[in-house]
Amino acid sequence: MAALQVIRSEWTKIRSVSSTVWTLGLAFVVTVALGMLISTLAKNDFDSLSPQDRLTFDPTLVSFAGMSLGQLAMIVFGVLVVSNEYSTGMIRTSLAAVPQRGTFLFGKLAVATALALVVGLITSFVTFFLGQMILGRYRADLSDPGVLRAVIGGGLYMALIAMFSMGVAAMLRSPMLSLGILMPFFFLISAILGNVSATEKVGRFLPDQAGSKIMQVVQPLDDDTPYGPWGGLGIMVLWVAVALIGGYVLLKRRDA
Known part of the structure; x- marks a missing residue:
């Protein structure tokens, strides 16, 4: 019963803060808009592709090109959900009302x-269907092998990004510090590590690179990644679990 009351309270908090609602809307708009743009460019450039590139053309993954920016809005959402109360000082009131810190964190995470x-x-x-509509004769169908898994996986990926961000924010407590670490990590560091030959194999095991494998339907010919779509998502889940456990442990040990 107490857990249900906490969930109701957290739902009220989240929907009453305009910044959290706007970030979710921004995640949708950016992902869909960029996906449509990249799908348009891919359709126009298809005839100029080499035979090998045509063979490995992945229309499903093309429509998800906007995830790279949409996930940044999900990161902001996850950070704000947890750290807003620290920045305003409301965390003291919240923990006084719910002294069981595990219940408090669980309710926030659940909502x-x-x-x-x-x-x-x-x-x-939405991104998939609009992207495939634009791709026209190069499109993939939801009934094609691996496509439904990729589309559902895209939704799971965005949720896991938000959860990972919530775990980091629970550890760091500061919204500026959390965003100052997460934004460069996902937008710059991960991309650099994944595209430099010396660190490429390490980059594959970072949460975003491993998790995004779930959205891939056609495997590139030179891809030697040691895990498949579900294996990549599993690696991302492990990262999320570590972040959430770290946030819970520190929440239990520290004063508000």
Whole structure:
């Protein structure tokens, strides 16, 4: 009963803060818009592709090109959900009302994750269908092997990004510090590590690179990644679990 009351309280908090609602909307708009743009460019450039590139053309993954920017809005959402109360000082009131810190954190995570998952799945399906409509005769169908898995996986990926961000924010408590670490990590460091030959094999095991494998349907000919789509998502889940456990442990040990 106490857990249900906490969930209701967290739902009220999240929907009453305009910044969290706007970030979810931004995640949808950016992902869909960029996916449509890249799908348009891919369709126009298809005839100029080499035979090898045509063979490995992945229309599903093309439509998800906007995830790289949409995930940044999900990161902001995850950070704000957890750290807003620290920046305003409301965390003291919240913990006084719910002294069981595990229950408090679980309620916050449950509501925010459910929202992120719903928005992520809607975004993923809308992005896919609009992208395939633009691709026309080069499109993939939802009934094709691996496509439904990729589309559902896109929604799961966005929710996991938000959960990972919530775990980091619970550890760091500061929204500026959390965003100052997460934004460069996902937008710069991960991309650099994944595209430099010396660090490429390490980069494959970072949460975003491993998790995004779930959205891939056609495997590139030179791809020697040691895990498949579900294996990559599993690696991302491990990263999320570590972040959430770290946030819970520090929340239990520290004063508000």
